[in-house]
Amino acid sequence: MEVKNDLGLLEPLYKALARDSYTSGGADITPTTWMDSPRIAQLKKAHKDEIEESVSKRAFSALGNGFHNVMETSVSDEVITEERIFWKHPDGLLTSGAIDARIPKGDGTWIIVDYKVTSAHGTMYGIKPAWKQQLNSYAYLLKKASNIEVSELYVLAMLRDWKSAEAGRPGYPAAPIMQIPIPLWSFEDAQAYVDERISLHQEAAYFALIGEELPLCTAEEMWERQEKFAVMKSASHKRASRLLDTMEDAINWAADPINGLNDKNFIQHRPGKRVRCEDWCEVASFCSQHKAYLESSNGNF
Secondary structure, three states: EEEOOOOOOOOOOOHHHOOOOOOOOOEEOOOOHHHOOOOHHHHHHHHHOOEEEEEHHHHHHHHHHHHHHHHHHHHOOOOOEEEEEEEEOOOOOOOEEEEEEEOOOOOOOOEEEEEEEOOHHHHOOOHHHHHHHHHHHHHHHHHHOOOOOEEEEEEEEEEEOOOOHHOOOOOOOOOOOEEEEEOOOHHHHHHHHHHHHHHHHHHHHHHHHHHHOOOOOOOOOOEOOOOEEEEEEOOOOOOOEEEEEOOOHHHHHHHHHHHOOOOOOOOEEEEEEEEEHHHHHHOOOHHHHHHHHHHOOOOOO
């Protein structure tokens, strides 16, 4: 992958940000891969020497790396840090996962903690599904690889955009650091999840091998934002009174006297958007699914 110096940084600074120290340790697949789109994984393999990224998009990764480094060097000696575990799946794939911190409990079980740098807004609507999938995958791998029992899971989240002035707002985080408990799945549920995800990735690899169309990305994998029609009280209001799926529904809702609107209200069209495809996917330019979507929408999201 080539990382472009789109910010015109001094060469030593650019190289520091462009450096990617991640490694799978030689594994065929990791939790972060099997959690994600099989289509994207195969396109990354096929176009690894053609993929381009801008150094400007590495900023949050740098924050994450710094947070990891501080925690790794500062926690007490009984904590196992940056541990990579390996296990060969029955289907033949060598799997591996890197656990940020494993903390012993007095009953012989262990706590897994994963460090995240995220937005304050991202913590206000419940636990992210990806966090549940990742940490429960780690617990499953530990059990399969070393017969180690995990009894608690946590995300330690640093909120990169936390504002003290917002701290009193309902639902807003009280501090820029949050320790978030993650529900622990049963062994059977974790096994079913891992087996299903690995099977989907193997299917995509087979399609790539024989030259067939890859499985399509799901709406969730594309971070798809559906088209909405926002009923606004006036041009000066920034928040919608109501978001609806169709213009007809928005007109009917705005016309209902019970909603207390007046002649200043208007309906704002908010087009749908595949956020990841447009702004973040490294292989969007090689993706037939994305190309077909652009053609069907005449290039407008």
